[in-house]
Amino acid sequence: MKKMATGNQAAAFAVREADVELVAAYPITPQTEVVETIANLVETNKMKASYIRVESEHSAMAACIGASASGARAFTATSSHGLLYMHEMIHWAAGARLPIVMANINRAVGPAWNIWAEHTDSLSQRDTGWMQTYTATVQEVYDTILMSYKLAEKVYLPAMVCLDGFILSHAIQPLDITLPGDFIPPIDLPHALDTKNPMSYGNLTGPNDYFKFRRAMQDAMRNAEKESRAIEKEFAERFGRKYGPVMEYRASDADTVIVGMGTLAREAEVAVDTLRKEGMKVGSIRVRQFRPFPKLNLEGKKVIVIDRDCSFGAGGILAQEIRFHNDVPVFNVIAGIGGQDISHDVIAKLVRKAKPEGEFWLGVD
Amino acid sequence: MVDDIPEKEYLYKGNTACAGCSAMLALRYILKAAGPDTIIVNPACCSTVCQGSYPKSAYGVPVLNIAFAAAAAAADGIASAKRNKGKNIIVFAGDGGTVDIGIQALSGAIERNANILYVCYDNEAYSNTGMQKSGSTPYGAITTTTPTGRQDSKKDIDLIIMAHRPQYMASASAAYPKDLYAKVKKALSIEGTKFIHVQCPCPSGWRYSTEKSVELGKLAVKCGMWFLYEYENGKLTLNAPTKVALKKPAPLEDYVKPQGRFKGVNLERLHKEVDEGMSRIKGLADLETLEKAKEAAQ
Numbered sequence: 001m002k003k004m005a006t007g008n009q010a011a012a013f014a015v016r017e018a019d020v021e022l023v024a025a026y027p028i029t030p031q032t033e034v035v036e037t038i039a040n041l042v043e044t045n046k047m048k049a050s051y052i053r054v055e056s057e058h059s060a061m062a063a064c065i066g067a068s069a070s071g072a073r074a075f076t077a078t079s080s081h082g083l084l085y086m087h088e089m090i091h092w093a094a095g096a097r098l099p100i101v102m103a104n105i106n107r108a109v110g111p112a113w114n115i116w117a118e119h120t121d122s123l124s125q126r127d128t129g130w131m132q133t134y135t136a137t138v139q140e141v142y143d144t145i146l147m148s149y150k151l152a153e154k155v156y157l158p159a160m161v162c163l164d165g166f167i168l169s170h171a172i173q174p175l176d177i178t179l180p181g182d183f184i185p186p187i188d189l190p191h192a193l194d195t196k197n198p199m200s201y202g203n204l205t206g207p208n209d210y211f212k213f214r215r216a217m218q219d220a221m222r223n224a225e226k227e228s229r230a231i232e233k234e235f236a237e238r239f240g241r242k243y244g245p246v247m248e249y250r251a252s253d254a255d256t257v258i259v260g261m262g263t264l265a266r267e268a269e270v271a272v273d274t275l276r277k278e279g280m281k282v283g284s285i286r287v288r289q290f291r292p293f294p295k296l297n298l299e300g301k302k303v304i305v306i307d308r309d310c311s312f313g314a315g316g317i318l319a320q321e322i323r324f325h326n327d328v329p330v331f332n333v334i335a336g337i338g339g340q341d342i343s344h345d346v347i348a349k350l351v352r353k354a355k356p357e358g359e360f361w362l363g364v365d
Numbered sequence: 366m367v368d369d370i371p372e373k374e375y376l377y378k379g380n381t382a383c384a385g386c387s388a389m390l391a392l393r394y395i396l397k398a399a400g401p402d403t404i405i406v407n408p409a410c411c412s413t414v415c416q417g418s419y420p421k422s423a424y425g426v427p428v429l430n431i432a433f434a435a436a437a438a439a440a441d442g443i444a445s446a447k448r449n450k451g452k453n454i455i456v457f458a459g460d461g462g463t464v465d466i467g468i469q470a471l472s473g474a475i476e477r478n479a480n481i482l483y484v485c486y487d488n489e490a491y492s493n494t495g496m497q498k499s500g501s502t503p504y505g506a507i508t509t510t511t512p513t514g515r516q517d518s519k520k521d522i523d524l525i526i527m528a529h530r531p532q533y534m535a536s537a538s539a540a541y542p543k544d545l546y547a548k549v550k551k552a553l554s555i556e557g558t559k560f561i562h563v564q565c566p567c568p569s570g571w572r573y574s575t576e577k578s579v580e581l582g583k584l585a586v587k588c589g590m591w592f593l594y595e596y597e598n599g600k601l602t603l604n605a606p607t608k609v610a611l612k613k614p615a616p617l618e619d620y621v622k623p624q625g626r627f628k629g630v631n632l633e634r635l636h637k638e639v640d641e642g643m644s645r646i647k648g649l650a651d652l653e654t655l656e657k658a659k660e661a662a663q
Contacts, residue, residue, distance in 0.1 A: 024438075062436075067446040202429065203430050
């Protein structure tokens with residue numbers, strides 16, 4: 001079924017079609033429409049899930065952990081301070097190897113109060129053991145949530161699906177509500193709480209076993225790299241929409257590439273067309289999958305990384321990842337923080353005057 | 366079989382509790398009342414340690430260990446998943462995890478009428494981390510963070526819970542296991558949120574010899590430091606030992622003396638605290654009597 005929908009609504013519809021058993025969520029701008037849509041679907045019997053209106057995000061993730069630990073498919077959505085408030089439980093969900101899926105509507109972190117798009121909230125959760133995907137269209141939000149459940153339940157790691165606050169969460173675009181059919185198999189958690197086979201989960205564990213558990217998480221992340229390719233392939237074959245860990249645009253023959261995440265990296269594609277018309281051999285790479293971090297083809301190219309985030313004292317977080325995985329000079333642009341507008345014109349200008357290396361703060365430097 | 370209490374044990378030998386731990390005595394009877402179709406949710410507390418370390422467990426039912434502030438919400442998550450309908454979902458949390466760091470999640474869960482039984486086993490301090498003061502530590506008690514004895518009064522969590530109007534609430538003691546067993550049985554027969562507050566004397570924290578846990582638990586009730594009652598539909602019903610204590614309390618000194626934590630306590634001030642507590646509980650029970658009298662008059 002095709003309809004016009006916002007990014008937030010697409011997330012809610014995907015949760016319905018993924019046959020989620022439990023939703024626990026707390027409202028926060030700009031995520032609210034996700035939980036409002038789910039509440040409406042549940043109360044009008046258009047969705048079978050139990051919906052817990054928790055008193056905080058910490059409890060939202062705790063309730064998802066409880067449900068998921070008992071073998072149920074669980075979902076929550078949050079943003080910014082909500083994500084940070086549940087930080088302890090975000091670690092717990094991953095450590096307990098629970099395939100929870102969460103939508104994070106990327107938003108700046110206070111102070112000062114700012115409700116607009118920025119990636120620092122979810123990137124500050126990068127070391128928790130959650131898989132992370134950054135989306136750029138309403139359809140991609142829907143499709144990624146479906147694929148994330150399949151992936152999470154395959155590798156037993158939770159998955160965070162990120163979408164830019166307002167720019168995507170509130171943007172209205174066409175959405176094909178594709179019915180997943182048997183694309184996501186029924187959930188079968190081998191470590192589910194079972195009264196017929198009583199076990200203690202998460203009790204005191206000595207260094208040797210604890211160490212092995214953490215290594216198993218690293219192995220699961222590596223496995224997720226392979227599994228997600230297989231899932232994307234199956235999704236493309238069944239539903240006709242193709243996704244990868246990175247989405248390249250006119251990048252193969254480019255001598256300069258713009259790298260970014262989320263909506264700004266789609267905006268970069270328009271800039272690429274403009275610059276190509278001017279005779280510059282420019283392409284773009286949109287990093288979709290941030291954890292596990294994918295391989296990028298940057299050999300011999302001039303690399304401009306636009307970060308909608310900052311790790312103070314180190315610079316853009318995406319740029320750091322790219323420098324770590326690739327032996328290339330990076331020109332790192334910090335832009336779009338706190339909702340700063342970055343249009344394709346601005347990106348084209350940045351590329352025209354980009355230096356081979358260094359850090360540049362848009363609108364400040 | 367003693368009365369109707371089953372012989373079957375769900376708390377196994379080899380658990381790693383301290384000698385004389387009355388929280389394990391309470392858990393033993395809670396699990397006997399709940400039976401095998403039960404899931405325990407365990408926030409950070411003594412019980413985290415008592416269950417034993419991976420890969421072993423001394424608890425005969427599944428346990429989900431969870432972060433300190435998260436127990437009530439995690440339990441609600443289990444209870445709300447349709448697949449768990451009919452199972453007993455029991456939080457077994459200490460006083461710190463209940464009256465302090467876990468109070469927000471607990472408040473939310475009761476307000477939503479989550480179908481859980483929340484048991485707070487109250488040893489009146491953060492015992493697992495070596496006896497630091499919690500909101501439940503009584504006036505005068507020496508802890509490692511109140512080395513000269515607590516100077517202010519404990520939090521009355523029961524009044525806070527009552528304000529949420531849970532489906533069922535009870536105050537119990539590990540020293541009265543039959544009473545505790547009956548209260549857990551009753552609680553688990555009721556749909557919605559149930560809260561049972563169990564006082565559990567702690568020999569290592571309260572500094573008394575390990576064989577005295579039951580004796581001190583009984584003395585706490587007899588001198589009015591602790592109450593046994595049930596609270597349902599806005600009505601508070603005192604249990605027999607507390608009724609007796611309110612009429613003629615045992616000497617407070619008998620309770621205080623064997624406990625190293627009360628060394629040098631201002632007994633007069635402690636007496637005042639106990640008297641205030643007794644008049645609060647009398648007031649709550651009297652309201653009911655007054656209402657009954659009113660109804661009879663109409």
